[in-house]
Amino acid sequence: MPSEDRERDWQLGKVHRKVDAMERMRGVARYTDDLKLPGMLHAKILRSPHAHARIRGIDLAPALALPGVFAAVTGQDFKIPYGIIPWTPDENALAVDKVCHVGDGVVAIAAIDEDTANAACKAVIVDYEPLRAFFDPEEALAVRDREGTINPYSRKGNVSKHVLLEFGEVDAELAASDLVIEGDYEFGGTTHGAIEPHCAVALVEPSGILTVWSATQVSHYLHRELAKVLELPPHRIRVIQPPLGGAFGGKSEPFDLEFCVAKLAMKTGRPVKLLYTREEVFYAHRGRHPMKMKYRTGFTRDGKIKAVDARTILDGGAYSSFGLVTTYYSGQLLCAPYAFGTYRFDSTRAYTNKPACGPKRGHGSVQPRFAMEIQLDKAAVALGIDPIDLRRRNDIGANTQTINEFRVGSNGFLECLARVEAASGWRERRAKLGYGRGLGVAGSTYISGTNYPIYPNDMPQAGVQICLDRSGRARVFSGANDIGQGSNTMLAVITSEELGLPIEDIRVLSADTDLCPVDLGAYSSRITLMVGNACLDAASKLRRKVCESVAKRWKVPRDRVVLAGRMAIDREDPDRHVDSAQAFQWAEADHGLLGEVGSYNTPKDRHGEYRGGTIGASPAYSFTAHLAEVEVDVETGIVDVKKIWIAHDCGKALSKRIVEGQIEGSTYMGFGEALMEEHGVDPEHRGAHAGPSLLDYRMPTFLDTPELAAMIVEAPDANGPYGAKEAGEGPLHSSIPAIANAIYDAVGIRLDRIPFSPPRVLAALAERRRRELAGELSPHKPGPDHARRSA
């Protein structure tokens, strides 16, 4: 929705200083753990050492007897279950009758300091009756009896969600295909690893109003769930999200600590803070679901996709979290950038006795993308078609509809492919790279917000309020959560573009439920498109008012007045101008106080007309191509990723470096998942976490990260503000299969399981060698002899 009568792009696409970066860099921004309130108590949570156990009794008396202990709460204080998805409220703030994974919260205690709270937790006596625990999703699914049902609220045994959707005659088309590629893929678990651990502070004011500060990316949903669980009317609760130290989906639903601080503050009448240790962050998790995926893909001789058949088991952990949506996403988000002739997916999410999985950057679709893009690569090899060409041939195009009936608007995928192809020297270099070196490509798509909110309602998906004041300044109020991705700056850029103010004259106040209009939060890459549109709506209304008042005084038509560079300027006589403050004063004199609200609601014609057909439908889709260059050490199995080229179609980059930063950060995160990150529990040791620390969960350092070349592609979408689409999650997806495909190009092995650890690489190389010796395969490609030497 570009507004027609303004000076185009005086701010858009430029490089901007972020509105809130300098205060963070000077150490004055107050993140949640930086808050200190008079009389504040510190709380700690006693957690379950068992993966699955019934709680027979809890004796709090020894803890409460300790000096400095103020109050304790247990599951009995939180009997109302909650869940981010309203259809699956299946967890309690603290365990009521049973614990479902190691690290499940049981008791929370507020004390004078953390040492005392810890000592009190140690003093609590919990009587557990251990139950059989399940760590393998298939084993869990096989159990039907009540005794073996992990989640206390589950009505279908350990089936958390099952989705089966078919579009067209898949079996017939597979039978009619010239080539069918079958593959089994395994995506291990990974987690977000935001550097800031979760933290929450609660305060009950004398009036009884409860304020909760939390490191959350969804203040509105937290607000709703607090009201529900604490049985307080929502208008008596205020939720504030202070500056946030990273989230990536890991802070996108309520967690035990927020309910606990609130209840403890209510009980004690004193402010209460709870800061997770890093280990607790791993128990809170909600990271990427491990998925086992069975794919069959049918192709014509010339590489066209005729049919895709996908069966997926999702390992959900103990609770639903977003799992209902994840289960849909595991199939629904696969249907671009390629046209599928026919498609079927059958996804089942299991409960297991592990920390719950949820949304991690690229929610639900990173895993199937991994499978799909390797399937395509295998087909390209089998058919002798260049992998980039094969992808081009299947491009779904712009202004079209996917097989699962989602409406796609703008589409820059072909340009993304062309950009990575050219930048990497694919055509000239690929054939020349000797054995051990390789290039691999992959593509993907992602949503710019979902068309429907998490809880059904007809209200707008986003709202923004802007006030101008006579000093020449704008205040933007938005409920949206800036989690480091720069959404506050995005709002400032749009306001700046419309009102001609420099960024530094704009204050963005966000994510405070008392001060700001409701926003649903930072998830599913919705903010730029949705909140951006709402902001554009409000700002352009104000711009019209201001221009009108100036035009009236200059006695010129309104469209001759342009706002830019902190001035109102006469387009036809640029020497005539006044500063913004004067312009605002004229407008305030004409209209009264200058304030406007803007809202945005999604178009409702984007989805499929079938059950589940709305889940995954988005106003606009981003597109990405990754091209990775790797070197494989065939003796050690170590994969060295030299460089990754990424081209991402974000519709319109509102702020150039911020978009690049999202592309780089996403690709980095995918690279880490591909090569070294592993999140899981140890079934041999009672389901203990495999290593809940930033030492054992290995996130790439400065020295591990390859060079990342980010390229912005712009295919403006009619639904985005100035054409903008998402950039924060899409550019993660295809980084992983691009690396896998590059490894194939280098040494001829398929790694269908992440991470691509050295032992797995060696095992695959040994298997290939065996088949070469047996005459089943010929040597992969020529190269220097030493590169072939094996261990």
Add this chain to the structure above:
Amino acid sequence: MLRLPQFQVESPDTVEGVVAALQRHAGARVIAGGTDILPNLKHFLDTPPVLVSLARVTALRGLQRDDAAGLLRIGAGVTLTQIAEDAQVRALFPSLAHAAGIVASPVIRNMGTLGGNVNLDTRCRYVNQSEFWRGSIGGGCLKSEGNVCHVVPKGRNCVAAMSSDNVPVLISLDANIVLVGPEGRRVLPLADYFHADGVAHTLARPGEVTVELQLPLPAGPRRARYTKWSVRRSIDFPLLSVALRFDLAADSPHAEVLAAKVVVGVLGAKPRVVTRLDEALGKPLSDPAVARIVSEATHAQCKPLDNVPYEAAYRREMLRVYTRRGVEAMVAEG
């Protein structure tokens, strides 16, 4: 935050003061850079009533060449950064400079001392975890609050891994360790300082502190090298750790090998000195047979365990590769 147990801190300014403080307080521990002991205390692996800090003991910070004694003396309080950057260490003992320079991360090397590194506690995936975590596997192990070993389930002996990067190198360079305790000062070969018990893997006597490491100055031409593998290129402890040293008849990679020493870390609690390398003697270092003999012997004699977080079988295989490559690299560098 991760809480520390409560303790008092004493900061004497002499070695004698340190020894006296250790004697005064039963169960007291020494703290130098703190980069190993503090994470362990935050995990409640010990609850000493007193920490005796070396921070003020300036006598431990020397790094001098003593030509009369034919030694390089490195004080226990010298930081890893200092060792990595010191011109003499780089010239005389490049493998040590290299090893010190790839410990952990730059910030940790600025804090960590050589004394702390040599006395680094053994490491194991089942012990370097919080007290809560150890409870979740059923209550710890021999090295913490339990009475089983999760690595060798029937074992009666803890096999946690000696994970110092510098120790294998120092042993390969025939370093001596100088200890001062209530009974005075003693010097012993560093190789003899360790023994195969992960719970108490050094022979330091109660109240004894490390004051110095002594490196005999090279008597003739030689080549030495340290190879480490960890998943990440920074922050991580070694998963594979091999120190190599070859004394040569002349200053050339094509010269005859007069003596060979290979020391391997991250196995059990004790670093392993590889034996039966005689076959390599008398051959030019550049003879591929040398690399083969040395790497095969290393592979045959060293058996990594599942004590640190990576497949033991893979690490064992890689010992052969990294050792061979270490020799090849020395040859290639001339």
Add this chain to the structure above:
Amino acid sequence: MSHLLLSMTVNGEAVQVAAPAHHTLLEVLRYKLDLIGTKQGCDKGDCGACTVQIDGVPQLSCLTLAVHAVGRAVTTVEGLGQQAGGCHPLQDAFDRWNAAQCGFCTPGILLSAEALLRRCAGREPTRLQVCEALAGNLCRCTGYTKIIDAVLDVGRQMAVAAAASAGEVAHAE
């Protein structure tokens, strides 16, 4: 719990603070002195968020006992700007390059980077040197690219300035 009275210099100011012996410098800075710019991401040496400088050398405040800072000069990110009269060139460059996304790792990275540039003493650091110097500081947001760009940018400026002033000196002679 008995407290000790600790005297140290923090960001150029002499301070005295009471804390128990088992408290870390990180805790004392954040919760006693309200210097909240120093962050905590793991509290045991794995992430680098708590990096401060002690006597000019980057160290982890989560693994430093507060008593170890007695008599020494501690610089936190709050002091970095003060040193340079408001805003350090690194802070400015990080701002221009959008090198801070959530900003949680940034204070620690700035202190590691400042030490590197000081050691470079007017020589331009290479990309590898920057990565090596910052390799104890994790950032989960940026993929490191913009941070490296920002540090190299300042390194280049400093090298140009050093060359110019060397030129002036030569000229004067």
